[in-house]
Amino acid sequence: MNYWSREEEDVVITAAIAGDELAFDSLFQRYLPLVNKWFRELNFKGRLLERDDWHQECRMVLMTTLERYRGRTVGEFATYYRLNVRNRGFDLRRRQQAQKRLHEEASESIEVQSADSHVCNLSSIEPDGLTRLELQDRLVYLCDQFSEFEQQVWWGLSIGLTIEHIAVHFQCSYTKVRNAANRCHGKAVTVLLASSGN
Structure with missing residues (x-):
């Protein structure tokens, strides 16, 4: 790694802030050993990120760092960038852990539903064949009324997840999730009331 004086680094930083892509790439390459060090230290379990994705995250962090950097009178650029990289890594790791908990809780919810299948198993109610077909048609129609995001929220609610878990x-x-859940509820009431009125 070539040594830069503080003055040389300041020139590159100034150019990168002004939008010089070569200066930005040069600065990123300068701090690539730091980026790789944090990739190893964060030890993303289950490979939350591949190395290339981590590099992309750190490029975005560098962009934000440059936008907020106020010169050496405030502090060293290297220290500021290292802090921002570390914080981004911790955020990603926390998100990974939250997703892992969410999947575990979703699996538990599915197991509970399987053990208590009469709650969601239409065959246990034993409606006649025509009623079952009409109900299935209504459910298909209802799902068609949902946006893609509403379908995801509906699925989460249907397996027993809370709004907080779905948001995570x-x-x-x-x-956003609460509003989508409210829209789903309104559409479901409308469709099922129309069904009962037939």
């Missing part, structure tokens, strides 16, 4: 799983806000 799909990496979105609680409010």
Whole structure:
């Protein structure tokens, strides 16, 4: 690795902030050993990220670091970038752990439903064949009324996940999931009421 003086690094940083792609790439290559060190230290279990994906994450972190950097009077650029890389890695690892917990809880929910299958098994209610066909048609129609995201929320709710768990799983806000759940509920009521009125 070639040694840069602080003045030389400042010139490259200034150029990268101004949008010089070569300067940005040069700066990223300069800090690539640090990036790789954190990839090893974070030890992403189950390979949350491949190395190339981690590099891409760290490029975005570098972009953000450059936007927020206020010069050496505030602190060394290397220290600031290292802190931001570390924090991004911890965020990704926390997300991985949350997803792992979510999948475990989803698996437990499915097992509970299997043990208590009369809750969701239509055959245990023993409706006549025509009623079952009409119900299936209504359920297919209902799912067609959902957006793609509403379908995902509906699935999560149907296996017993909470709104919080669904939000973590799909990496979105609680409010977005709650609103989608409310829309699903409204559509379900409309479709099933129409069904009962036939």
